[in-house]
Amino acid sequence: MGGLLLIERAILEALSSSTLSARELADRLGIDIRIIKNSIKNLIEDKLIRYTAKGYVFNERFVDETKLEEINSLDSLCEERLDFAQSLDNFKVVKMSLNSFEEKIFELHLRNLNEFISGVSLEKKAKVAQAQKGLIKDQKVIAFGVANYGEVLENSLSG
Amino acid sequence: MIDESTLILKMKKKYNGLTYREISEVTGLNISRVFRIFNGSKITYNEALTLHQLLNMQSEDRGDFINSRNAKKIDAKIFRLTRLEKISEGGN
Numbered sequence: 001m002g003g004l005l006l007i008e009r010a011i012l013e014a015l016s017s018s019t020l021s022a023r024e025l026a027d028r029l030g031i032d033i034r035i036i037k038n039s040i041k042n043l044i045e046d047k048l049i050r051y052t053a054k055g056y057v058f059n060e061r062f063v064d065e066t067k068l069e070e071i072n073s074l075d076s077l078c079e080e081r082l083d084f085a086q087s088l089d090n091f092k093v094v095k096m097s098l099n100s101f102e103e104k105i106f107e108l109h110l111r112n113l114n115e116f117i118s119g120v121s122l123e124k125k126a127k128v129a130q131a132q133k134g135l136i137k138d139q140k141v142i143a144f145g146v147a148n149y150g151e152v153l154e155n156s157l158s159g
Numbered sequence: 160m161i162d163e164s165t166l167i168l169k170m171k172k173k174y175n176g177l178t179y180r181e182i183s184e185v186t187g188l189n190i191s192r193v194f195r196i197f198n199g200s201k202i203t204y205n206e207a208l209t210l211h212q213l214l215n216m217q218s219e220d221r222g223d224f225i226n227s228r229n230a231k232k233i234d235a236k237i238f239r240l241t242r243l244e245k246i247s248e249g250g251n
Contacts, residue, residue, distance in 0.1 A: 075235065
């Protein structure tokens with residue numbers, strides 16, 4: 001119904017690449033183990049993860065397809081994005097007029113940023129093992145996007 | 160949020176005529192917990208949230224004055240906040 005909380009999404013992401021104990025999850029995410037254990041309880045109830053002798057794993061084989069669709073639905077992802085926006089300390093929304101030259105410069109910066117992010121992601125995929133060992137809490141969250149003010153207003157009215 | 164005794168009264172009214180086993184299946188609570196709660200045992204924070212959520216989820220009166228799309232959004236918000244509280248409060 002309401003998708004996943006950010007903490008639950010992070011746990012699923014961590015478990016999709018490795019089997020981890022609650023303590024290991026707490027260390028990687030930098031979150032109190034009590035909260036991790038409560039989140040795990042919810043995820044087990046939702047049949048998204050399961051417990052094995054080695055630790056918790058993503059319940060890939062037995063996961064309910066409708067549940068997956070629900071948590072990856074546009075509405076759920078929007079809710080998660082809102083949580084991100086509310087949690088980012090330096091999240092900025094700037095409204096400004098750009099002339100055609102400035103707009104081209106801005107597009108160039110955006111393209112560079114996109115290419116940089118894609119490049120880093122590809123590099124990291126190539127070093128999966130190394131990435132898995134990294135602490136999730138140290139990963140960076142980057143938010144960006146641009147739209148015409150009119151479009152934003154229109155979208156806000158359609159809900 | 161309504162108080163504990165009102166919550167139990169509402170649950171009893173809502174599930175009037177159902178067996179403890181059926182109520183257990185509907186609520187997801189253990190059957191012995193359902194029996195104890197309905198017979199005056201203290202309810203835990205988690206159980207209260209779950210029951211409260213069930214009551215709200217199936218309430219139809221909101222549809223009278225809120226657009227169904229917005230009602231869905233509100234339900235989703237309540238669901239997320241309830242889940243967040245469950246996680247951070249630890250339940251009991």
